Amino acid sequence: MICDICNINEATIHVQELKNGKKKTLNICPHCASEHSLAEKEINGFNLAEILYNISSQMIKNGEEGEGGPAILNPDFVSDDVAHLKCSCGWDTVKFRETGRLGCPECYKTFAILLRDALKSMHKGTFHMGKQPGTIVDTNGQIATKILSLQKELEVSVQKEDYEKAAELRDLINSLRSENTTKAATRKTKKITTQKTKKKNG
Amino acid sequence: MKNPIDKLILNRVSWLADCGPDDDIAISTRIRLARNLKDTPFPLAASEEVLQKSVLAVQLASEKSKSLKNPFFMDMQDLSDLERAILFERRLISLDFSVRPRCSALIVSQHEDLSVMINEEDHIRMQAIHSGLQLLDVWDRINKFEASISDQIPFAYDQNLGFLTSCPTNVGTGMRASVMLHLPGLALANQVKPLIQGINKLGLAVRGIFGEGTDNLGNLCQISNQSTLGESEVEIIKRLEMVIAQIINHEKNARSKLLETSKNLLLDNIGRAYGLLKFSYIISSKEALNSLSMLRLGVDMGVIKTVDIHTVNELFILAQPAHLQKYAGNALSQAERDEIRANLIREKLKKNN
Numbered sequence: 001m002i003c004d005i006c007n008i009n010e011a012t013i014h015v016q017e018l019k020n021g022k023k024k025t026l027n028i029c030p031h032c033a034s035e036h037s038l039a040e041k042e043i044n045g046f047n048l049a050e051i052l053y054n055i056s057s058q059m060i061k062n063g064e065e066g067e068g069g070p071a072i073l074n075p076d077f078v079s080d081d082v083a084h085l086k087c088s089c090g091w092d093t094v095k096f097r098e099t100g101r102l103g104c105p106e107c108y109k110t111f112a113i114l115l116r117d118a119l120k121s122m123h124k125g126t127f128h129m130g131k132q133p134g135t136i137v138d139t140n141g142q143i144a145t146k147i148l149s150l151q152k153e154l155e156v157s158v159q160k161e162d163y164e165k166a167a168e169l170r171d172l173i174n175s176l177r178s179e180n181t182t183k184a185a186t187r188k189t190k191k192i193t194t195q196k197t198k199k200k201n202g
Numbered sequence: 203m204k205n206p207i208d209k210l211i212l213n214r215v216s217w218l219a220d221c222g223p224d225d226d227i228a229i230s231t232r233i234r235l236a237r238n239l240k241d242t243p244f245p246l247a248a249s250e251e252v253l254q255k256s257v258l259a260v261q262l263a264s265e266k267s268k269s270l271k272n273p274f275f276m277d278m279q280d281l282s283d284l285e286r287a288i289l290f291e292r293r294l295i296s297l298d299f300s301v302r303p304r305c306s307a308l309i310v311s312q313h314e315d316l317s318v319m320i321n322e323e324d325h326i327r328m329q330a331i332h333s334g335l336q337l338l339d340v341w342d343r344i345n346k347f348e349a350s351i352s353d354q355i356p357f358a359y360d361q362n363l364g365f366l367t368s369c370p371t372n373v374g375t376g377m378r379a380s381v382m383l384h385l386p387g388l389a390l391a392n393q394v395k396p397l398i399q400g401i402n403k404l405g406l407a408v409r410g411i412f413g414e415g416t417d418n419l420g421n422l423c424q425i426s427n428q429s430t431l432g433e434s435e436v437e438i439i440k441r442l443e444m445v446i447a448q449i450i451n452h453e454k455n456a457r458s459k460l461l462e463t464s465k466n467l468l469l470d471n472i473g474r475a476y477g478l479l480k481f482s483y484i485i486s487s488k489e490a491l492n493s494l495s496m497l498r499l500g501v502d503m504g505v506i507k508t509v510d511i512h513t514v515n516e517l518f519i520l521a522q523p524a525h526l527q528k529y530a531g532n533a534l535s536q537a538e539r540d541e542i543r544a545n546l547i548r549e550k551l552k553k554n555n
Contacts, residue, residue, distance in 0.1 A: 002399075008409065008423075010402035031407045031428060089243045101323070103247035105238065105358035105366040108373075115370055119363075122371055124405070125432020128364025130375035131345070133352050151361060 287524035374431030420491035
């Protein structure tokens with residue numbers, strides 16, 4: 001099925017709504033959904049940003065059966081506490097759902113619940129595998145992947161307060177990083193040491 | 203100082219004009235990276251004061267960058283609507299950026315191969331563009347520029363989510379890599395629609411030459427990645443490159459098949475297009491683009507030997523509304539544009555012979 005907006009891309013988001021016995025349908029591609037959610041609030045009476053975030057959650061809720069079949073727009077889906085999230089930058093759930101955009105970097109933490117499922121459906125994965133600030137090359141992404149899995153291990157050992165293991169992992173990550181660059185590594189090391197002292201003091 | 207737009211307009215649009223005989227199907231490659239300043243509201247939620255600060259920060263950082271020498275710097279509010287439209291037609295800025303100048307600025311390299319939009323949807327949208335299919339070279343260019351300014355500007359970055367962007371569809375690498383393809387053979391063989399559907403199933407997006415809603419005007423389309431999280435930049439690029447190589451093959455096959463089985467249909471299409479361009483006194487933008495596409499096919503296939511490919515490429519841009527009005531020196535109505543466009547094309551093709 002072709003997207004109702006651009007008439008080019010395959011529509012992967014299908015919405016049906018029953019209103020006063022009349023059935024409204026909208027078939028769009030994810031690209032148009034995200035592009036149009038900012039420019040125009042509504043297309044054919046559907047709020048696109050809302051669709052983009054709601055539907056994906058809906059799909060996960062139904063045990064990921066949503067793919068292919070039409071997902072039903074359910075305005076009651078977002079529970080009360082999620083509906084009143086507010087970030088320190090002033091951005092809130094209402095603005096997020098209206099625009100499909102976030103207000104500041106911190107919003108990714110504030111709206112994490114709303115974002116989790118949406119990110120899963122938009123992207124190939126849920127973890128960043130690409131370059132880090134200050135790095136120049138990672139020709140095939142292997143180093144980044146390795147660093148990432150080590151970082152996960154590191155987080156776990158810090159949580160377990162196993163600082164010996166954490167220090168080992170940190171050194172390993174740093175040496176991997178220095179294959180690319182030295183800058184990113186020093187920055188991260190500082191962060192880990194401060195975390196450590198905090199934990200000890202607490 | 204002379205208006206930067208007046209200088210730019212003298213440039214040949216190198217990503218298009220310089221594409222040579224080997225680039226007959228893949229016209230240009232573009233990669234953009236989205237970045238935001240650390241601990242700063244995104245442009246959509248930022249105050250004017252914050253926006254002005256971001257412009258200054260990015261400007262200072264790029265002045266120090268070794269990857270960008272003597273660039274043009276433009277305050278978007280200082281430009282007229284027409285000038286911004288020209289920048290859009292040259293693919294230096296997005297449509298949204300051209301119609302909504304709000305404390306926004308643009309930095310463009312001398313040869314237009316690198317540009318930075320400040321305060322678009324994200325604080326920084328940097329792009330590198332080059333003629334032909336050169337994904338890894340273009341990546342290298344933008345990657346180095348990004349690294350050179352990241353020394354001066356701390357970016358909004360999260361260990362797990364990567365570079366944080368205003369729209370969650372860009373989070374992670376913040377990268378959109380796109381290749382513009384000229385597919386007249388597939389268009390004549392009615393194979394564009396099924397092809398596009400196939401590409402979409404691979405998680406890639408297809409758009410017209412000037413983005414959304416421009417269909418495949420002039421048989422041109424842009425193929426780009428959709429996902430930005432979960433893969434490294436190079437992985438995304440490799441995946442895109444593989445698909446592009448296949449499409450180029452399809453187009454080549456379609457062309458040779460047309461030559462074999464329906465040669466007259468092919469020649470007729472090319473000949474009529476050439477005639478239309480050469481002898482019209484009124485021509486719409488759509489008609490011009492579609493005819494230029496056929497003429498380009500004729501030149502690529504060696505059917506038409508009297509026209510230089512660079513002239514055809516140049517006309518793709520010059521025939522656009524904003525460039526025409528700049529050429530004419532004043533604002534034009536739609537009807538006037540269609541006449542001036544026909545004049546310009548006739549002249550250029552005559553000179554070429």
